Structure formats: structure tokens, C-alpha cells
Amino acid sequence: MLIILLSLILIIPLASNSASADSDDLELVITFEEPNFDSSWYNENETLLMDIKIHNSASSTQSVEYNPSCPVEIEMLDGNGVLFSSLNEHRACQQQWRAIDIPAGQTRNLDSFEWNWQNSTGETINGGFVTINFNFESGSVVHSQTLEFQQSPVTIDGLMLEVNTASAPGENREEFFTGEKIYSHLSLRNVDNVPLLFDIDEGCRVTLQASSLDSSLPTIMTDLSCGGEGSIGVGESLSLGWLDWDFTQAGEQLLPGPWTLDIGITGVTDLSGSVFATFVGDNEMSGTTPLEMEINILGDVESDGIITDAETIQITTDLINIQNIPVDIQFNNSCLVSIHLISEQGSIVSDTNIAEECVDEYSEMKISPSTIHQLDQRLWQMSDQFGCELDDGDYMMVVAIPEFSLFREFQFTYDGSNSGLECRASMQDASLVDFNIIDLTINNADTEQESVTFQLRLDNPIDIDVYWPQDCQLEFTLQKVGASQPHQVWLEQCGSGSGVMGTIPAGHGISYDPFTVDFAGLNAGTWRLTAHTTGTPSFTTQWAHTWNPPTESVQEDETEDDTTDEVDELPDVVEQVPTLSWMAEGNWEYVTTETGGCWILIDLDGVEHAYTSTSIESWKPRTNYRGAYWVEESMESTPACVVWQSHIVVDDVLGEAFVEPISEEKSTEVDAGAPIISIPAATPAIVTVIASTGLLALLAGALVQVEWIRLPATKYGLFLLGMVRKNKEKGGEYQRGRIVAYIELHRGIHFRALLAALAMSNGQLTHHLSVLEGDEAIWRRKDGRKVRYYPASIDSSTSNDDLPVPVLTPDPNSLQGRIMQILDIHENEILNLSQKELSDKLETSQQLVSYHLKSLENWGLVEKERVALRYRYRLTDRALILLNSTELPSLRDEG
Template sequence: MINSAILPIPRTVLLLRDESYALPMRRRSTWGICILSLFVLLMPQVTGDENLLQLSVSITEPPHETYYTSEDVVMMDVDLLNHGPTVSLEHNPSCTLYLKIYYNSDLVRDDSNICRNQIQTKEISSGNMESLGSISWDLTDEDSNLVPSGTYQIQVWHGGTSLFEDVSVFLQTQKEIPDQLELWMNTTTKEENIVAFQPVVVSLSLHNPTDEVMILTDAACRISEFQNSQHDLLGSCFPQSLVLQPFEVRPILQKTYSFESGENTLEFTLGDDLISVFETYEIQNPESLGDKPPLQLELTNPIVDTTAMKLNGEVSLINDDIENVTVEFSDTCILESWLVGPLGNVVYDSISSKSCTQTMIQYSLEADGGVQPFPLSEVPLHMPNNCGIPSGEYTLILSMNALGLWESFSIELDQESGSPCNENIVIDYSIENNDNLANLVYTASTSHDNTFFWPQSCKIQLLDLTIPDEEIEYRTPCFDEQIIMYMPAGQTYSLQNFALEPSEGETLWNLNVIDNFPVEEANLVFYWPVPEITENLVEELSGSSTPELGSIQGSWQVLGTGEMSCWILSSVDDDSYAFNRAMIDNWEPIQNTEGTYNVEFTQKTTACAEFDVQSVIITEILDENHEVIVEDKPTQEITNVEVETTQETPDPMIILVSAATTGGLLGLVGFAVMTNESWRIPLTSGGLWFMGLLGRTKETTDGRYQRGRLMGYLTANPGCHFRALMHVLDMSNGQITHHLKILEDECRIWRFKDGRLVRYYPYTSDLHPGTDEANLPLPSLSPDKNSLQGKILSILELDSELNLHPTQSELAKRLEKSQQLISHHLRTLQKYGLIEKEKSGLKNRYKLTKEAVFLLDSTKF
């Protein structure tokens, strides 16, 4: 852009005949001319037409081809071109060139203040180009702070005129992202062996594996694609928002590729190599199809109907050749289609849902655009099991295999299609007393590794039914937008909650999650406010015989309650417990089965509502056998027969658990005991005893011994994580959980959450929860050589003896694990300085550090 010049001011001389008037007039004119001349001299000038002058700015190529990073400097060479006659140009020698930097039209840096008031004149010949030198920008603002990522406009100004020129640069300057953030890459193909020139759908997604909200900071971050030797800059790293919910999986890219024969590499990085994922493909040679005419497929008039959950349309076969073409098909399966979801999952494949009849079919297409239409068979917008699918970008592949033709089309679903089927998700409800408000918490959990989604329409519902015929409804969205989650087994997540002030006295709430996957509603009855507990009551409750928390030995009996059955676990201590649910795959109680179980105490289910007994969740089976009663003699003889605990898989269903913990479990028990005498020493018609929620765990010598072992090991190995402790001390999950909790309650140890691991430290003056993470001692090498990290270290140690350094992909194949899982553990091992990676061509290879070699040599690993 060139601005017009300031024109020279003409001077006028007056000749006057009246001498008496001429003298004073001459003096005034002289002074005026002097002042005006001084003003003109202070202004930059070009003698000639400035419109014919032009600044030319040549920017050096970015080191990363398409963008600059925080380590780079933008270098520019500047020339002045004269397209007109010879001109005399004034310039400022103190700042021949200076910069103005803009971001979204906002000025972030202005260097014009460096120019001093100096003027020099130089002559520029007609048609001449004169170099004005070079100028650079170090990617900082006026306060010398590094600017954030984004596209910036650089204005290069000439210091003596109003000439300037614009250039645009893209920066990726963010240096850090959350350590736990994972980048997933899924490859979807028609066949297991990828054939050259066939469609390969690659899907990228972000995953937050933690149970906490993850905040991202760089809205301008872009995805870089490296396909073999080609580099392209793609879309945003963080579409939608900069907040990742716990366990959220967010699709960020889906692209269809067609590779040539041989080895092909594909790598994606976010920003300035903040995180990357890499894949190598061995592409097979295709079968020869002969010369193919220039035909193409086109999807016309696609109709996406999420209400009817289907996609319809028409497909056109178009002839772009200059000659007429006749095509032949040997069966009725002329057109095939398959639909790929945002995470790379196959939603639909036509070849699996229809049969082909052998026949000969011919079509003639005229030259230069002849069209033969084909109806697109209805594509269902739901999973094969009729479960709904989330909104987002899908890829539809249409192919005519007989002609070797295929095309990919992007299909956008602006809302979910159908209802999700998250049959493994359990919704628990609990109440907390928060400043005299009842804080209702909805918690989702799963006993299986599970990928599912929460529709945008999902709502949490509460109905206050305390006053008859005066139903009060409260609703709140589950999330602000649709969320896809991957939740590992045993994890929990708290949804939005309500904070309400209930009416005094008995309160009845109906709880539900609506417009979502099927969830059984629950009625929650509690008393508000919770009565205070007394010492006498505590002593009275403590008198009941309660087994050690988390472990019960007993046998199973079933009691009928109308159309439902209530399973009762009768313990060897003559206490009874109602079965709520099991956190074990494919297991359920069997009549007369004896066993020892780790349990978690909870509230009763509807099936056992009429029995005054404590309810339990079975978390682990320590021992189990089946009692067979022999009745051919007057006296019963019981024979123990070992049976497998695996049962036939029941029909999928959602299990709902209701739990009221207002003011803590102690307050709830207090109210229950004081308002219902039968809860003190209950004896039901079935002879079932109720075990109170509050009781004293009997201390044993073995318990103190096990905790002594724990303390000794943690003192010698601070920072050891849960699984390693369980392995090295040979304890069960229930045992070690129980003893760790006691030690934590006694403030003898404390925990530190490190990604997916929970590490434990002895409580000392040097090690306490306030210790900075950087100062925590490096955890000892995991003693569990069978852990995945242990196997990785073993492979690297073995390969190092052969001077080999495997890639992430090679490790994943050898360990038969996904690259995403291997990537997570590699980053963890890097974080603790046990491995390092080095670039070898386009691949990252991994090897042990000196510290790891020392640890492996000095540890029984």
C-alpha cells in the first residue's frame, strides 16, 4: 500500500508601487515566508510523484515451511523501486526502516518512537531499485513479551516518507500443554491389508485421561501433517472450546488418504511439536484392473434425517472422457457404501447387510459429461445394535469395485441421531450437607472400559414430592455441549449438582437423568435437618458385631418380595447384608454359595426395601464355592463343590444405586436409629439382622503387622505407586486399600496423584502435601516387571545390547498394545528420566538413559 506524498508548497512574490505601504508589508511577508519555510523543512518530502515509488519486502522462508516458532526470528529484506522519473527523496538516517505489528487489527507493537528528527536527501534514478537493507522481528510485543500464536500483519515503514508495505506471518509460539493430554490416531480401512489407491480414513482426537477438567490455552494452534516428505498445515488443534471435561474424547480431524505401494509414513503434530502421533503403513500392490476410463462418482441431494436415523440420496456416475463409455457389472451389488464415525469406528457397511445376485448389467454413458444415476441404498444413522450416534463429522465412502472407483464425502450431523446405549454406566446419587444446603451429587461410574457420549439434550432432573399434589421440578443440563467420554473401569465422574434447601422434616425427592441413555429413576427419602449424634448413641452402635470393613465371609440366600428377588449374604457372624450390585464382570449371586468377598457398604435397593439390613456392593471375590445339600439321610450333610464364578452374561441393563449421605454417614445413621427403634437391634420376620453403618473395626495383630510392612517399604521407597505396593507386599486390592486408608487417617502417609497413578509418601518434615512436585524424590523403579512400563524397559534393555532402538509403533506391535497406550507410558518414563528419544529420519526412536541402566543393573527387576 502506498500513500500519496505531501506536495511542495509554491512561493509567491508581490511587487508593490506604494513605498509607504510596501516596507511594512515586505517585513510581514518576509516573516511569514520564513515561518512557513521552516514548517515545510520539518516535513518529509519527495520531489516528484510518490505514487511511483514502491517498497518491496521479501520475507525469508520460515524454518518450519509454513509457520514460525518461539525460537525463530522473522527476517525481511527491503528494496525501494522507482517506477517514475528521477526523484529527490528525503529519509531519516536514524530509522531508515521501522515496524508496526498488528493482530486482528489491534496494534501490538509500534517502533516509530525510535526515529529521531533527522533528515537527509538522496536521489533515486528512474527505473532504479535501491536496497534499504534488512529488518527483523523477534516475535515480541512492545513490552518484550513473546506474542501468542496466530496470524500477524507486519507493516514495514520507510523512515523518511509515508511509504509502507504489509506482509503476513503465522506463528505457533505455545511451548507447553498439559502433560496428561493424549493425542489419538485411528486408522479405518476396508481390509486388514491396505491396498494401494484404496481409501484409508484417519481420525485424530484429543483425550483427557484424568478425572479433572483440563484447560488448554492456545486457541490459534494448528495441526501439522507430515505425509512421507510432504508437510501441510491443517485445521485447529482445539476446535469447539479450550476446556476438556474429565475423560473427554474430542475429535479434531478426519481425513481420507490414498497411498501408493510400499512404505508410507504419516505423522501429525500439534503446534510447535507439542505432542505428536506417528504411523507407518505397508501398502500392498493392487490387482491389475487394466486401463480405467475417466469416470467419477458424485453424491447428489444427500438427505440427513436424524429423526428417522437414516441417510438417503442419489449417486451419479459421470463420464469425463471425450468418447462414449460402456460399463459392465457382474452382480447386483453395483454400489457399496460404508460410514465412518468421528472416532474412526465403522457405523455401517453395506456389504454386510445385503446379498449379491450374479447377473450381467451394462450401462452406456455419453462423452463429455454423460451421467448414469444410481439410488443410494438407505444408510442407517445408528449402530448395528440400534444405539444412537453422536453429532459431528462423518465420512461416507462410496465405491464401485467393478470399475475400481471410489469417492469419500463428508457428512455433517448437527445433532445426535437416536439415543445412546450406555448399558454399562451406573448413576449413583448422594447428598452432602453444604452450609445448611442439601447438595445433590450425580455420579457416573462403570465396571468396564467404556466409550460413550452424553447428548446435548441430556438433563439432570429432580422432582420434590414432599408435599402431596405439589410437585416441584428442577432441571439442569448435564453439560453445556455434547461430550464423548472414554472412562476406564472403576473410574467415577460427578455431573452437575443441585444445591437446595429442603423443607424441614421428612423429604421425598425423585431423581433421574432424562433425554439420555436409559437410567432407572430413584426415590430418595431423608430427614432434614439431620439430628445431632450423641456419644451414648455412638457407644450403643459400636456394640454390634461388625466384620472388618471391606471383607465379609458368608453364604447367599434369595428372598422373594413380590415380583422381585432380594439376595441376602448371611455372614458367619450372624449378620446379614442385602446385595446391591457387583463390580465384577459376568458375576451374580447363586443360591447356597459360600464365599469371602471384599465389599463396599451402600444403601438398599428397591428389591430389598422391606428388610432392615445393610446393603453391600461386591468389589472383589477372595474365595467362593457352592454348597450342595444332600437330603437322602435324616441328618443333612453338606458337601463343598468348587464351581466357577463366571455366569452367563445377563441382558444389558442400567443399575441405579441410591445413597443419602446428608451431613455425612454418621448423621444419617443418627437419624435412622433415633427415629426407628427397629434399626437399633433389628430382627425381621425372616430372622435377618441389620448391621449399622457405624461400627468399630476390630484391631488385630496381623493388621498392625501389615501396616508396619507398608510403612517400612514406603520409608525405603517413597513415591511407590498403588499397584507396585500391592505386588511387592503380596496383598489383595481390598487389603492394601484398607491399610492405606488407616495410615492416611492416622496422618502417617499421604498420597500424590501422578497422572493415572497414585503415589504414596511417608509423612515427614521433608515430605508432606505442601512439598513442591519438583522436590519430590524420584520414585523407585517399579518392582512389577510384568507391568507395561516394566516390559517396555525390558525390551529397551535387550535391544540396547544389540545396538537397536525401537520406535513407538514397533513397541506397540511387540507388546500387542495400542500406540496410544504405549505413547502414554513412554511419556511417563521420559518424565522420570528413564528413557529418551532421538530423531532418526522421520521417526522417533527410544533408548534407556544412563540412570535407567544403573537402576536396572542394581535392582532385582
């Protein structure tokens, strides 16, 4: 009994002191060991050491009682707040108690704990944010800490990080101003020759480190995810999304100068990319404002971030005054809002800074407190700066108020009709640049180690600007001839950085280091390698090689014996097989093989015929020429062309013309330098006897059906075919009089419009124009893709700006003429036609209709008005007068 009483006397004071401790005056002090790899996150190869202390912030001593085997409860939660482990799963807690006194302002050690980043089942946790909660004495004192963790990276062969970076907005700008951002689209690309399977930690993140010439900023982990599992096909890529950087650190603007961004990912080793940019700081034209900017996007019908070619979005830009007082704001430019659109390839495909005519213009406005002022509203079609449809893919739209360095972004995916490539191709010209294969050699021929080594050379006779949106400048595709899919697609010449604009001076082309392709392990057959530059503009060349793996000597002997037997069994008399001849129509291309160069005629069906020889003197195939040729099958071949199955000998040129490599539309005018098509009086002999009348009909049919042959045909060839009409009552002088009169009334008219107006044949008009030019009654001048004609009453030395503007009358058979006819038919309807309705009626793309409508607007023949969210079009009075004019009937040939 005495012992129990003494025990109670000792326990009561301790319980009294513990109870008197005020938890508000106690706090847990948790110290974590810093990461070992000079980063802000922890790696699974390092354990997390936690030092746990308790601090008394009161003015008097505090007494506490705790379990020394487990002083605090520890819980681990993932980024979603889900509990996945606790201290009890890593340590056995005993039923023990200890009491200590903590003097005022002092700290006492409670415990230390090492954690190996494993969950309750002993597995390494996924990467990402980890929250650790500490609980002392059933919640009397708590502490919480959030850390970043990443699993050890894995190695994936054949995987590449592709970084495509946009240049600064505006025309020919390379420097960034304050407030502007660098935008890069990131993707994982398969550069192997087989589909690539990947399994990357779900917590994988894209990392970024910025450095200047003087300093390097700490590596940061972005919010861009790179984890997951799946597969990537050969030559395909997996989009990771957009990364942006604004030349600031912790909200503070960085110093002007050149900066390098090193981009990587935490989940895979040896994947990185670099971006180079120059920061110039504040723009002298920019100011500050307390107003906030907001944009609203309408038009995403499904609200899924996917825009289709049937949708037109509306962009509204607002300024919001959150102040309690009015705010005055002044602008010094007519373009208050600018918008530019960046593709996932890193190209700025549309920019209002370039498209709109911005002038210095002062304006001011006052925005009342707590109000929203609509600064700009516009419709935005899914087209680029050329009026062509966007390519499918991811896009970043940047809406800015540049005078106040305010920016907002809108990300979307475009899913259209894929007409943009063809449209843009018609507006580019890279004919002056040569991209060739040089120094092609075969190594270890006829062995298992056979390979091909080659170099590439880009030559340019004029200055050319090339924008490299990604870190690699070359893309190679290796494919077996006849296969539907490439064997391997990979990138070369990497390390120059993405987002770089470069100028190649005239005569200072680019030479690319030797490359080697090994054929060991490949199937026998003909293989073709296509080299493609990734920049804008881009260029392509290719070579072909036949790979015949060596076989065993025994097999060779057997083959020889079998061949001998077969030869002995052949009859003495072999039937003579007639040579096949036909008319081939197509264009010429030059392909480099391991033994030299080979000219290829690609016919209208896409079949390739290797050129062997010709019986025509002073003629040879030429790049960018198309024509109709009488050819015969050849059993022989040049060494460079043996890989092709079809070989031809050109016996006659029925017609040939130079074709612009890329042009907007098929031109029907005759240029001064256009080649003359000469149709011979006799055709080459062939095995099969054909009646002369049938051959002439064949040639005439070819000329009638092939427009690019028919248009430049001269009076001589047409005369031989009997296609030039002769009118005894109205001879050449009469027709030339009509031509001069019409040109006098329509000064500057182009060839096709003149052809349609006078109802002559192409050959007639060509002949008469040639005579009139020789007599100096008229003269002509090149205007882009057109040739315009002027009377002698106008001095031929007159500058382009001083020449009269012709009264434009589009050919009724052209797309512009058909647009005008349809608009004329619907002129009296209540609601005029939109672009979409016009494209449906014309059965062509909306982008092509948009392009021609803009031309008609510029000529003053069409005007538009906005009704609801669409523009609708109608003819102008000038166009109606032209369509209904009957003032010149006597100029037409009545016969």
C-alpha cells in the first residue's frame, strides 16, 4: 500500500506538467538532407534523411511526454493526397514513454528517420510530388512538407527528344523583348528502324536550365509530363506539349544578352535539346498599365480543344479594370492587338504583325472602375499567311497587346482536310537551289560488311534564308523499293540548336559530313535512301543501291549446274520478240546512285522509267521539264540505272515545256522564253505497223488533251497537223488588227484573258503576237507568273508603277470567273454567299476559294460584309458592268 501511494505521488506532478504544456507554443522542426544531384528533386538512388526536433517558443519551460521508439506519427501521401505508406510500416513502435522538460526558446531532438522511397509493399514509388505529414502527440503538434521525387531514368534506344522552337514574332525578328516568351513544342520521336515500345515513370517531367555567358540558373522541373507507356511507329513522334519561358527567375527579369535553354526529361537518359535566343530587354515603345488582359475564344463546337476545317473561331480581347478608380490608357499604333500562330514544327504560320498594315496612330480611352472594355474582336480562319489551310497538329496562338507587354495563350489541335501542303507548294520556288549527293562510294563490296558512304551538298547561287525549327538539319528515310513502309527514319546533323534562322550567302553552300549506311542484316533487293532537310524551305535528294548478300559456294555451283541444264534444253530457234513502243507523258527527275546519276521519266501513272539513250541529236533530259515522248523499251541500261525495271530509249520528242517547280496554278500564258513544241512530219519506225492517219490522230489527241503541251504550241507544229484554221475572208492582217485594237482598249491585259476575249486558238494568237512584236506594234512585260501586253502608244521603258492598270475580266472558265458567275446568279438573294457555300458549289477547298476571293477584292470586283459570324460576298458595280458589257462585240471573230 505504501509503494502504491509513493508511485501516485511521483506520477501526479509529471501528469500535471505534461498537461500544462501549451501546444501553441510547441512546434516541430523537420530538417531534410538536400538532394545529392544538384537539383530540386530527390532520386531513388538516395535515401531521404529526416531529422525531427521540437521547439519551445513559449516564455516558460514546457514539459512533454512521448514514446521514444516512435516520437511522431509519419504519413506519406502522393500528389493526389492518397496515403501510400506510414512510419509504422517501416519501424516497429514499442509501448514506451518518456517525459522531458524544454526550457523557453530551446529545441530538443526527438528522432531521426531514413526513408528509401518505398511504399508499404516495398516497391519504389512513382515520381512526382510527395507530401509527408508529421503528427506529435495525437495532433497536438503537426507539420507537413512537400517534396519532389523522381525514379532513376531508364535507357531507351532509338528514342529522341525533338524540340521545335518559334522565332520572335514580327517580320525578320530574332531578339525577344520584355514580356515575350520563347515557345517550344516538345515530342518524343522514334528514330529506330522498328516500332518502339516505351514504359516511362508516370511522374516523369520535362526539365529546364537557362544559362547566359556569365551564369547558369538552377535546373527546374516544369509541369510538362513525359511519362506513360505505349508505342511509337517508325518515323513517328509522340507530342509532349508546349514549353514556354519568359526570361525571368522568381518573377525578376533577367539581364539582356544571349541565353541558352537546355531541355531534358527526368525519366530517360541521354535525351536533351537546346534552344538559343537573344534577350534585349524593354521595348522603347512599350509601357505599363494596371489593367489586366483577358481573351475569350468562341467556335470550338465540341469544347474539346480540337478545331476542324468547318469551324471559324472568334477571338475577343478585353481589358479589365480591377482598380477602384478610372484608368486612362493611350496607344500610339493603329494595331492595338497582335496575334501570331505557332505550329508544332516551331514555325510562325500566321502573324498579324506582318499581314496587317500598322501605322503610327494616337488613340486614348478611359476605362471605368470594375469594368471590362472590349479592345478587339475578330474572326480567325484556320489558314496560314499564304491563305492555305493549316496542317493537322498542335498549335499555340499568342494574343498580345504589344504596347503594354500583355500576352495570353490559347492551345488547340487542328484536324482539317489536309489541303495546306498542296496550296503552299504552289506558292514556293526553290528551283535555284541544288541539293545533291556527292562522293558516293561502296565499301567492302560483295561481302557481308557491304556499305555505302556518301556526302551531301547544298548549293545556292543567290542568298537564301533558312529557318531551322529543330535541333537536327537532316532527315534520312531508308526504304526498300516496292515496300509500302520505310524500313528506318532517322535524324542527322544534330546539335546546331532549334529556333535558329540562318542566311546562306550566295555561293557559300552547306557541305554535310560523310554518312554511312550498312546493309548487313537487310534483305536482298534495291534500297533507296532519301535525304530531306528539316528547315524551311526544305530540299530532298536520294540514291539507290542494289544489295545482293553473298551466298555459299555450294549454292553457287548448284545454281550454275541448273542454269546449264536449262540452257541445254532451249530449242535451237528462239522466237523474235518485237520491241515495244509507246507514247510516254511525264516529267524528268535526276537520281544519284552508287555508280553515278540516272535520269528518270515519271509518267502520269507514277511509273518510273530509266533513261538509257536517245536517237535525237542535241537533246537530253532536263530537270523541271515535262513532255510527251515516243519511246521504246530497251533491254540495255547504264550502270547507274540498273536498279529500275523499265528502261527506255527516247526516239522522238512530241512536245516538251519547262514547268515551274512550284507554281500557284496552271498558267496558260506563253512566256518569251517558253520552249517551242515541234511536231515532226514523220514518226519513228516501230514494229507494229500503224496507219499514218491513225498516228496523226494520236498526236493531235495528245496535243488537245495535254494542256501544258497545247498552250506553248506554235503555228508550225499546228500547221503540220492541220489545226490552224484559215479564213480566206479574214486574213492575218484582219486578226492582228483585232488584237491591237483590243490591247489598246485593255492595256496590260495578260495572255489568257486575251485568248478568251478574242476566241482564237492558242497557236493563232501566239503567231499574231509574235508578228506584232516584230513590227513593234505592241510590246510585253513579265508580271510575276503572267505576261502582260501593251500597245506601242505606251513607252516600253515606262516603270511598273506608272503602267496603266488593265480592266480585269477573269476568264469565265477559270475559278475566279466561275466565282463571279455564281455570285451573279445569286445577286438578288436576300443573303449573299459565304466562302463555305461557294466552295460547296464549286466543289473545291474553302482555302482556295478564299485565296481567289482576296484577289477579286484587291481588283475591286468583289466586296464582303460581315453577317453574324461569317463574311458574305457580292459583286461590285464594276464587276456587274464587266459581266453585262456588250460594248465590244465587233472585236470577236464572227466566223
